[in-house]
Amino acid sequence: MKRKIPVLITFVVGSVLILSVFFPPIETWGEDFSIFFDIIAVFAFFLGGGNLLRIHTKKAIKRQKDWGFSIVTVLGFIIMLIAGLFKVWNDGGIAGDVAAPGSLFQMMYNWIFTPLGATMYALLAFFVASASYRAFRAKNVGATILLVASFIILLGRTPLGTYVTGWIPKSLSIFNIPDLAIWIMTAPNLAGQRAIMIGIALGVVSMSLRLILGVERTYLGVDNE
Amino acid sequence: MSNLGLIISLLIIGAGLLWLLIRSLQGKEVERRIIFLFIGLAVSVPLLFNITFSEKATPIVKALYDKIDNLPEGSNILLSFDYGPTMAPEVQPMSDVLIRHVLAKNHHLFLMGLWATGQSLGAEAVDRIIKGDFPEKIDGIDFVNIGYKAGNQGVLNVIVTDFRKLYATDVGGRDLDSLPIFNGIKSLKDMDLLISVGGGFPGVKEWVQFAGDPGNVPTGGGSAAVSAPLLYPYYPRQMLGLMGGIKGAAEYESEFKRHYERFKDMPEPGVKMMGPQTLAHLVIMAFIVIGNLSYFFGKKGKQS
Amino acid sequence: MKDYHRPQLLFQIFILPLVVILSLTSALTAQEQPVIPADSIIHIPAPTSNVVAVDYVYDRGETVELTWNLSPDDTIGGRIDGYELTRIEQSTGKMDTLEVIPAGISYYKDDKLTHGHKYAYLIRSVYFGAKSSPVSSNIITPSIEIINWRLANLFAIAFILCGSVIYFIAHAKKGKKLFIRKIAGLEAIDEAIGRATEMGRPILFVPGINDMDDVQTIAGITLLSRVAKVVADYDIRINMPVSRSLVMTTARETIKEAYIGAGRPDAYNDDMVRYITDEQFGYVAAVDGIMVRDKPATCFYLGAFFAESLILAETGNSIGAIQIAGTAQPAQLPFFVAACDYTLIGEELFAASAYLSNEPKQLGSLKGQDVGKFVAMIAIVIGVLIATLAELTGSSSLENLSEFMNRLFTIVS
Numbered sequence: 050m051k052r053k054i055p056v057l058i059t060f061v062v063g064s065v066l067i068l069s070v071f072f073p074p075i076e077t078w079g080e081d082f083s084i085f086f087d088i089i090a091v092f093a094f095f096l097g098g099g100n101l102l103r104i105h106t107k108k109a110i111k112r113q114k115d116w117g118f119s120i121v122t123v124l125g126f127i128i129m130l131i132a133g134l135f136k137v138w139n140d141g142g143i144a145g146d147v148a149a150p151g152s153l154f155q156m157m158y159n160w161i162f163t164p165l166g167a168t169m170y171a172l173l174a175f176f177v178a179s180a181s182y183r184a185f186r187a188k189n190v191g192a193t194i195l196l197v198a199s200f201i202i203l204l205g206r207t208p209l210g211t212y213v214t215g216w217i218p219k220s221l222s223i224f225n226i227p228d229l230a231i232w233i234m235t236a237p238n239l240a241g242q243r244a245i246m247i248g249i250a251l252g253v254v255s256m257s258l259r260l261i262l263g264v265e266r267t268y269l270g271v272d273n274e
Numbered sequence: 275m276s277n278l279g280l281i282i283s284l285l286i287i288g289a290g291l292l293w294l295l296i297r298s299l300q301g302k303e304v305e306r307r308i309i310f311l312f313i314g315l316a317v318s319v320p321l322l323f324n325i326t327f328s329e330k331a332t333p334i335v336k337a338l339y340d341k342i343d344n345l346p347e348g349s350n351i352l353l354s355f356d357y358g359p360t361m362a363p364e365v366q367p368m369s370d371v372l373i374r375h376v377l378a379k380n381h382h383l384f385l386m387g388l389w390a391t392g393q394s395l396g397a398e399a400v401d402r403i404i405k406g407d408f409p410e411k412i413d414g415i416d417f418v419n420i421g422y423k424a425g426n427q428g429v430l431n432v433i434v435t436d437f438r439k440l441y442a443t444d445v446g447g448r449d450l451d452s453l454p455i456f457n458g459i460k461s462l463k464d465m466d467l468l469i470s471v472g473g474g475f476p477g478v479k480e481w482v483q484f485a486g487d488p489g490n491v492p493t494g495g496g497s498a499a500v501s502a503p504l505l506y507p508y509y510p511r512q513m514l515g516l517m518g519g520i521k522g523a524a525e526y527e528s529e530f531k532r533h534y535e536r537f538k539d540m541p542e543p544g545v546k547m548m549g550p551q552t553l554a555h556l557v558i559m560a561f562i563v564i565g566n567l568s569y570f571f572g573k574k575g576k577q578s
Numbered sequence: 579m580k581d582y583h584r585p586q587l588l589f590q591i592f593i594l595p596l597v598v599i600l601s602l603t604s605a606l607t608a609q610e611q612p613v614i615p616a617d618s619i620i621h622i623p624a625p626t627s628n629v630v631a632v633d634y635v636y637d638r639g640e641t642v643e644l645t646w647n648l649s650p651d652d653t654i655g656g657r658i659d660g661y662e663l664t665r666i667e668q669s670t671g672k673m674d675t676l677e678v679i680p681a682g683i684s685y686y687k688d689d690k691l692t693h694g695h696k697y698a699y700l701i702r703s704v705y706f707g708a709k710s711s712p713v714s715s716n717i718i719t720p721s722i723e724i725i726n727w728r729l730a731n732l733f734a735i736a737f738i739l740c741g742s743v744i745y746f747i748a749h750a751k752k753g754k755k756l757f758i759r760k761i762a763g764l765e766a767i768d769e770a771i772g773r774a775t776e777m778g779r780p781i782l783f784v785p786g787i788n789d790m791d792d793v794q795t796i797a798g799i800t801l802l803s804r805v806a807k808v809v810a811d812y813d814i815r816i817n818m819p820v821s822r823s824l825v826m827t828t829a830r831e832t833i834k835e836a837y838i839g840a841g842r843p844d845a846y847n848d849d850m851v852r853y854i855t856d857e858q859f860g861y862v863a864a865v866d867g868i869m870v871r872d873k874p875a876t877c878f879y880l881g882a883f884f885a886e887s888l889i890l891a892e893t894g895n896s897i898g899a900i901q902i903a904g905t906a907q908p909a910q911l912p913f914f915v916a917a918c919d920y921t922l923i924g925e926e927l928f929a930a931s932a933y934l935s936n937e938p939k940q941l942g943s944l945k946g947q948d949v950g951k952f953v954a955m956i957a958i959v960i961g962v963l964i965a966t967l968a969e970l971t972g973s974s975s976l977e978n979l980s981e982f983m984n985r986l987f988t989i990v991s
Contacts, residue, residue, distance in 0.1 A: 167363065
């Protein structure tokens with residue numbers, strides 16, 4: 050019974066979501082189910098937040114390995130929560146907008162959260178270089194073609210591509226590196242991406258049907274029968 | 275002094291790469307921290323010494339530029355801020371130069387956003403660019419910010435027939451009907467050009483699919499480099515032009531500056547960032563060559 | 579002599595001052611009045627004609643489309659501002675003024691109706707407050723359609739795809755062996771976990787950053803079930819930082835069941851699965867920290883990833899871990915392919931559960947999926963040929979055929 054009910058719910062909700070596309074009388078049922086999920090996810094946040102606080106508080110109290118990071122985590126969580134809930138330094142007081150200019154929440158967002166996010170994003174520049182160094186090796190024909198294409202794209206995305214091949218006449222403009230770079234991205238690259246996307250869409254259909262029909266039940270923690 | 279610093283820096287980078295090249299011929303791999311160091315230098319040297327390159331607009335960027343330039347004065351142009359703070363360094367230069375171009379041509383500028391962060395980015399652009407460079411422009415007459423509404427492409431489905439079904443006021447709380455700029459404007463179909471700047475969802479693709487194409491309104495865009503390839507198929511029929519990545523922004527800035535003498539001193543963040551991008555790409559290409567050499571010479575060494 | 583000058587005197591004493599006073603008064607009050615074109619006070623715009631209300635098909639009976647002929651005054655520079663629409667609900671007689679449609683437009687969609695109720699519409703041309711006589715539409719009852727026939731092509735395609743998957747699931751029960759090609763990433767799972775056992779280091783499992791409503795996350799959790807079984811058997815530590823609370827509860831159940839199945843319920847600990855944060859870069863910063871401190875021997879990245887994919891993969895590479903990744907985000911696949919040892923590309927992630935279980939029913943679904951791919955390939959080849967020939971020859975029949983194929987695979991909402 051413990052396993053049958055979730056499978057039944059999956060079957061009903063999955064079927065309704067598919068059929069609501071084709072049958073207007075039940076069109077809103079699909080939207081309602083999506084909203085139900087959002088509501089459940091919001092309540093589930095209390096579990097996640099509680100788990101975070103419990104683990105890090107325990108770690109800090111027991112002085113386990115790396116407990117210093119746990120103090121920072123807990124403090125950050127609590128300060129941001131208080132700043133947002135009680136609208137600290139907001140002109141409009143507790144009834145004002147949580148992200149009002151000058152509020153502590155907005156200041157922490159602008160001066161701590163945004164720069165930290167941008168810093169993590171900036172790591173990609175370094176990691177792209179180290180990944181390219183390791184990955185673009187001419188081990189075989191396919192890898193060599195990839196290597197040549199990467200050189201064209203790297204040059205084409207800079208002014209150097211124009212300097213090097215800008216003299217090429219318009220009739221042979223495909224050999225102009227920036228144009229060639231755009232062609233590589235919009236023809237072979239996009240064709241490959243679309244092929245993968247078609248495969249993914251079919252994979253999603255197959256996986257979804259297995260879930261709806263109850264053939265796939267490992268996400269419930271049971272073996273499929 | 276700054277030229278001396280530039281020459282020394284480039285010499286250090288060149289010498290370092292040469293040393294690594296020699297090591298690679300001996301079959302030795304490069305440690306990743308060395309790669310990070312060179313990338314750090316490649317990005318910071320052009321910024322410190324202000325190395326820039328002149329850009330020529332490619333046809334896809336020029337198409338968008340020409341559209342704004344050739345529209346009759348007083349045309350209605352809508353600009354949507356569809357990005358957040360993490361994407362801002364790459365796409366903000368696009369929205370900045372577009373705002374300058376639209377107002378320099380004395381068009382009417384409508385600002386909005388399909389992202390929640392779009393509203394504050396639009397407000398910040400008004401403060402920084404419009405009040406700074408165009409103090410004569412009046413809010414509500416020459417430009418207006420109607421802000422953000424939740425609903426992603428659902429918002430476009432509504433405002434393509436009627437703005438007022440979703441937007442009753444601008445961000446300042448003023449009734450749209452009281453604003454002269456909104457006289458005769460009922461929906462997106464009354465716009466002469468729609469432009470979306472962003473790189474995620476919703477973005478340029480949604481504007482093309484749910485507003486430009488069904489409403490038959492010319493649509494252009496500015497997109498992060500990683501999302502641009504997915505938009506090229508829409509060019510030129512459904513999307514008249516696109517700035518792809520920071521290079522697209524740099525091309526547009528160069529084109530704009532070339533034709534508008536008044537803005538010869540304007541900041542060019544796109545052009546400025548092409549310096550680091552160019553040098554970083556060269557360094558990456560050098561490392562790819564070095565990596566291949568160390569791979570082949572390392573293999574030969576093992577075989578012998 | 580006296581009688582001859584009397585009318586002039588009357589004019590000068592009474593009439594002239596009166597005229598002056600009246601002129602001054604009108605001049606003063608004229609500043610307060612809006613400037614109205616001289617002819618608008620008397621001009622009433624011509625009414626429209628042929629107002630037709632039609633039920634909007636394939637909806638829930640809430641929408642009616644209204645069309646009309648433009649007023650003869652609706653020309654460039656014409657004396658008309660627009661058309662005022664009024665809706666009348668027949669049963670109650672309630673009248674609602676909807677809006678004024680600008681001149682030049684002869685279409686309106688009213689989507690605030692109740693199905694089964696009767697409505698009629700009145701349209702008046704307006705010009706500076708002056709309104710024409712109303713023109714009435716027919717009485718219309720919006721009806722609810724059971725089936726949205728506009729999506730017939732989508733239904734046909736879905737029927738073929740879903741039908742083939744279901745057919746092969748049923749067919750596979752009969753015990754016929756199906757060939758599935760080797761997927762290197764899945765073959766390597768046992769080897770990767772074995773490596774962690776030998777080195778005495780933990781395993782890291784990252785299920786992506788989306789919630790349980792994303793099928794990629796579910797695919798990741800189904801693989802977690804397989805991985806957790808082996809982990810429980812080998813008695814090694816698994817570390818699973820997650821980005822969503824619902825994923826945390828689901829993953830805990832999955833791992834707990836795996837430990838119970840391995841006969842080691844006491845070895846299970848809830849803290850194996852920890853919630854970090856919903857925020858993308860906050861999450862990846864925490865996971866990177868865990869990787870650098872704990873130094874897992876094996877890292878699994880199976881689910882939905884975005885910009886953080888390369889950050890995770892490169893960090894895993896720097897600690898020398900063996901990495902198996904799988905995602906259905908096409909933009910992130912190149913990063914995983916470049917940086918990880920094994921990558922499950924798109925549909926391989928969804929096929930993984932079937933592949934590892936080797937159950938006939940699940941393998942049958944993969945075969946059904948292949949039928950869909952075959953149909954897609956045929957349609958692409960035929961469509962490209964027809965479009966190319968139509969372009970080259972200019973043949974109208976080929977163009978019509980190409981247009982038909984376009985419509986066949988286009989979803990009209």
